Amino acid sequence: MDDMLDIFGNTDPRKMPSYLFSGALHLDYVTAVRADISRQNCSICPRHWYLNAAFRCARCGNTFVFSADEQRYWYEELGFWVDSQAKHCAKCRRELRGLKELRQEYDRDVGAVLSRSASLKSKQRLLEVVDTLDKSGVKLPGKVHENRRILVAQVEKLKHSGAA
Numbered sequence: 001m002d003d004m005l006d007i008f009g010n011t012d013p014r015k016m017p018s019y020l021f022s023g024a025l026h027l028d029y030v031t032a033v034r035a036d037i038s039r040q041n042c043s044i045c046p047r048h049w050y051l052n053a054a055f056r057c058a059r060c061g062n063t064f065v066f067s068a069d070e071q072r073y074w075y076e077e078l079g080f081w082v083d084s085q086a087k088h089c090a091k092c093r094r095e096l097r098g099l100k101e102l103r104q105e106y107d108r109d110v111g112a113v114l115s116r117s118a119s120l121k122s123k124q125r126l127l128e129v130v131d132t133l134d135k136s137g138v139k140l141p142g143k144v145h146e147n148r149r150i151l152v153a154q155v156e157k158l159k160h161s162g163a164a
Helices: 068-077 090-114 120-135 142-161
Strands: 026-034 049-056 063-066
Touching: 026 068, 049 068, 090 120, 090 142, 120 142
Parallel strands: none
Antiparallel strands: 026 049, 049 063
């Protein structure tokens, strides 16, 4: 009968479904803190507890800890689904966010910067963005590389015309 009261690890963090920490290298039950399930997004199974969990970063391969505090923030403040989990270490998450922001900058600015009236500075900046994305290993569509060739030609023309 006690097991009926402990649905999804309600009373014991060791009884939480294992898929909530899928791929974890280690779970530190000593760090377990009670969750506020009323603030979580879940379809069936809430996370009754947060605890430090060690994972391997999918990008760099280093081991990192997805802490109980980070989990509380993700699931109760940001509203992430409780069956999601960190796949990257904090350093890689920051770098990936930065690359995403660069790609958004490119997408936002490319049309205006390719126009003849755009400044040399704006064209050079967009070239920096494309080169940074390319060097970081982001797979770029052929159109981005084509636009880069156009920008290089425009920059050279502006430099030679004295419009710098």
